[in-house]
Amino acid sequence: MQLKDNKHIGIGFRKDFSEELLASDILKPAFIELAPENWIGMGGYWKKQLDKAAEKYPITCHGLSLSIGSPDDLDLDFLHKIKKFIKQYNVQIYSEHLSYAKCDNAHLYDLLPIPFRKDAVKHIISRIKQVQDVLEMPLAIENVSYYTPVAAEMDEATFISEIVNGSGCNLLLDVNNVYVNSFNHKYNAKEFITKLPLDKVAYIHMAGHEQISDTVIIDTHGEAIIDPVFDLFEYTTVLLKPVPVLLERDFNIPELEELQGEITRMETIVSKTWKKEHAIA
Template sequence: MHNTFTSTKATVGLGLRRGLMTDLLAARDDDVDFLEVAPENWIGIGGAQGHGFRALAERFTLSCHGLSLSLGGPAPLDVGFLREVRLFLDQYKVPLYSEHLSYCSDDGHLYDLLPLPFTEEAVRHVSARIAQAQDILGRRLAVENVSYYAAPQHDMDEVAFTNAVLREADCDLLLDVNNVYVNSINHDFDPQTFLAGLDSGRVVGMHVAGHFDQSETLKIDSHGAPVKPVVWSLLAQAYARFGVQPTLLERDFNFPPFAELRAELQTLRRLQTEAMSRG
């Protein structure tokens, strides 16, 4: 297995979903550089799915993107789960573990990624929890900017809030370019200004995905459709701002023939090549 994250940042990835298992096992080695998994979905998995997972882990670098840590939540962090994740990351030599800058649980899991208020109190709360998670994991954590539809209290804008968390927690950013676009339409801000305001040295990876056009003023982050041209364009601008970073094509359902996903991955490679040629 080649560790693509350490050899070059010009890499493209795809989420390892059970609905894509057969296609990924049959994929060419040059179709994709890394596979992203939610560790909670694969820790201890057995049977045919576990066999397929281990076969893919031998061929491709794994990146981990968690779903249930609830970094911004009110309940104590699940220390036992974090220790399991650390063992998983070590076992598969995972170079990047990321989670969402949001919360998803209190007394139980809410099965949604809910936005945090953009306040100083929230900065202190989530930053302390990220720092605690990093201590248990023994490595840096990247947090992802999330899409949101209801806006909690905003004493500052999203860029200021995100930068404050990154600095206070001393963690990294997984930049979801589609979420930037979706939020820019739903909350009426300029996406280029958003990118320009982020701390440039914190971005260690990127996501792109398709979204659903509910209306001209409402976009839904669906992960169930091809990436739209406006998001490809914004990704090119993100490369110009932050440099080329490992980039994941997110597709969670409505899986097309694998040839269509391969074509989107090739678009990613082309944008990375063009960005590097421009310096």
């Protein structure tokens, strides 16, 4: 994937700041990421904004509703719409969450935890292969934050690894989610990362979160990234080949200068470890 100005850090394209992003150079992302669900079939003003953004930046897509872990059949009609969108905007990376957002024919529009079980692994591997066959490109799946396991029979790292290795898909490593889960479920974040199939990491997400009690952090994407997550990111980059990195900020959007500060900080970190790279394969 060729990134803008040979940099690595992108930002989630939000309607809240799309005008300012397109009209100014305060933010200097290497690419933008958007959820295809929020744009497919949309015309008028927002279509114009999207087209302007596509002229200015490379685009990655991060899906919300494919529901790769759902017991329901895949929505093939929707998947074909995604494929068309991906082609239209020359999207090089399409990722989805390793969770489910639809069950028994009802969409819930949020990410529910899949039971870490062997049969779920096989079920999801089959679905990922089906998705990749339709899209004719690899899918990257994201490790999600979760607040409780459900009917687990294996640990999270094993669950993720077996799915990635069995399906041949890529991994979107969400560093903030690892931090959130390590706090909520009391494990060592660095050890967890080393257990993942790091050679399959094609994309990284970074975000802020909110600690709501002594024992629970909620993955809000509504706060600045905290120092321990930056530290975990730095640790992670040493273990990886260069990949695009996304700053997710979905709520409580600050001044763009503040977001650029986070982008610059991440760019400084990766420039130390990935300094010899100019383009990302």
